[in-house]
Amino acid sequence: MIATTPKPPYYAVIFTNTLSENTAGYEEMANRMVELAEQQPGFLGMESVRDGVGITVSYWQSLDAIKSWKQHVEHLNAQQLGRDKWYNAFTTRIAKVEREYSL
Amino acid sequence: MIATTPKPPYYAVIFTNTLSENTAGYEEMANRMVELAEQQPGFLGMESVRDGVGITVSYWQSLDAIKSWKQHVEHLNAQQLGRDKWYNAFTTRIAKVEREYSL
Numbered sequence: 140m141i142a143t144t145p146k147p148p149y150y151a152v153i154f155t156n157t158l159s160e161n162t163a164g165y166e167e168m169a170n171r172m173v174e175l176a177e178q179q180p181g182f183l184g185m186e187s188v189r190d191g192v193g194i195t196v197s198y199w200q201s202l203d204a205i206k207s208w209k210q211h212v213e214h215l216n217a218q219q220l221g222r223d224k225w226y227n228a229f230t231t232r233i234a235k236v237e238r239e240y241s242l
Numbered sequence: 243m244i245a246t247t248p249k250p251p252y253y254a255v256i257f258t259n260t261l262s263e264n265t266a267g268y269e270e271m272a273n274r275m276v277e278l279a280e281q282q283p284g285f286l287g288m289e290s291v292r293d294g295v296g297i298t299v300s301y302w303q304s305l306d307a308i309k310s311w312k313q314h315v316e317h318l319n320a321q322q323l324g325r326d327k328w329y330n331a332f333t334t335r336i337a338k339v340e341r342e343y344s345l
């Protein structure tokens with residue numbers, strides 16, 4: 140899905156990753172994290188695709204909203220499991236969206 | 243692939259899209275645009291995944307580099323064909339990457 144977001148500025152978290160061979164529990168946790176992210180203050184939307192490499196972009200009202208989500212207790216647990224088990228590699232980039240245009 | 247990018251700040255173009263049913267010529271053009279983007283001044287890297295929805299994130303040194311690429315004559319032609327034929331919908335977001343961390 141293409142996210143519907145407000146007029147910039149707002150923030151994007153670009154999370155690019157590859158999975159390890161140990162993905163037991165990953166999909167359930169990923170679904171839970173989407174559900175939980177959508178409930179967070181300042182959450183604006185999310186776009187996610189995987190075909191080997193996964194790219195998930197989530198959109199947020201502010202850096203504070205991103206920080207709060209990063210520190211959410213269930214998300215901290217998911218991040219730890221991700222680093223320890225599920226991800227082979229990832230890069231997270233935090234970016235300020237300055238312009239947006241659509242077809 | 244996960245792009246290897248320099249220390250922030252730098253810029254990201256987040257291009258999220260869905261294709262129409264008329265994709266004749268699309269893949270060839272997409273490959274040519276990757277090849278051409280990689281040759282542009284200020285190009286830093288690219289990440290691209292499609293599974294129905296496509297997300298392509300390209301990374302650039304500056305807004306000027308993004309603007310020059312947007313106005314490249316072959317790219318202008320590709321953009322026109324994209325709007326007219328290949329894309330059902332897309333959103334392009336231009337964002338300044340402020341922080342990055344990796345596993």
